Amino acid sequence: EYPDRPLDGGTTPNSRGKSVSHMLLEVPGADLSHVFCTKDAAPVIKSYSPELIVQVLEESYSVREEDKKIIASKVLAEVDKWLERFDCLVIGPGLGRDPFLLDCVTEIIRHARKSNIPIVIDGDGIFLVTNHLELVSGYALAVLTPNINEYKRLVQKVPSSEVNNDDATRQVLSLAKQ
Template sequence: MPSRIPDISKVRQLIPPLSAELHKGQAGRVGVVGGSEDYTGAPYFSAISAMKLGADLCHVFCEPGAGTVIKSYSPELIVHPYMRTSNTSYSSVSEVVSRVSASFSRLHVLVVGPGLSRDSAMQESAKEIILKARKHNMPIVIDADGLFVVQNHPEIVQDYNKAVLTPNVMEFKRLCERMNINTHEHDQDALAAQLSKALGGVTIVQKGRVDLITNGQEGKQIFYHYENFVFLFYRCETEGGLRRVGGQGDILSGTLGTFLAWGRLYEEGVWEHGNGVDPKDITMLAAWGACSLTRDSSRRAFQKYRRAMLTSHMLDEIGVSYEKLVGGK
């Protein structure tokens, strides 16, 4: 199948300029909901990646057992230990949601799932936080254990076109099964669009050897035709590394969070630009940009460390990969 990529100049247009005219926060404020006692690395990778790409501020909403640990990883992150597990009796789900959502006015985008765990109270809190974010019309990236929430409660993202799901192979399969999509009856490249349509137009980033990105909507320029089904469809074929270690998906969720924050600021006209990007295209462009940058960061880290490569090595490559993607902007 021929390569199908967006106009990269439009991806670049979403990026705020480095300008003395902008003040702190006007290059993006990202929130990450996740982080449990057993999983502290995932929210850190997501949050610090958002900042290394260029977000000004990143807030992490996690369980107390993870809070001190994440704070020790980096003083750059603002850590709120508001989340609670089912073993904690002194804070209800409604109290957790109230505390987290009180920060929504300070955020441009929410990333839900890194290190969340399958704990029932953490899952229920995440579900209600997603619903609350919808009411604020906030872009939401859902990854990792956040996708387990969606699998059990698909209605929380149904018809919300500002939601982006980033499933790996197994997560994608489970979501398709939940939405009664037979993965053996459809062309592999069309499955993501079928899932998107079943969920009412959410953007799907199907991670794999090639990242497939679609919102299931009819495309004007770059589209895929399957039977009588025509839909907007990007393939990210940027070369990645050959190591598969935990945390690389968290880097994608964080960089995608920053790109979506930039997209929201672009729509709001925070800096002067030529309005060259249609608002309805922003999410797809942001997703492709984040996928390309993450894959290139993996490639660069793998070239240096080979089998010794760790996800933390990718963090050092984000800046260089950014320069390659945007041409030094």
């Protein structure tokens, strides 16, 4: 029996990232993939594979300012009830940069950390972490997969660190220990 491996998705223009992540998870034999995404992205994501379990979440453009706190707590409660069943989270592919969703995902990462759930962070998840290093700092179960530009932005955010083009490998290993 293979573990459940959820994906944390995002918005319609970025729906392909979530489905590609799911397909990559199938290679090592993941049994189920849960994708948390916006209402608009759900039909597109569902069409990629019958193996996907799609969970619909709200996006800020559809939430009034005065309702955001209530909706955010509902989003977190929805994801929380599934967290104990997951063996890992993939956060970022297709997420987008909607501030409301990023705030929700920030809390999801915090809850996953408390539960010691491994997290793979890519795409817009890297953008989120770059602006909130405390989400992954000291968490050995977090794996970041930045491209070269994301890597440089990450390094620039780490105190007393600057991009070392001559020995990037050693720098990455050093940063990974933080």
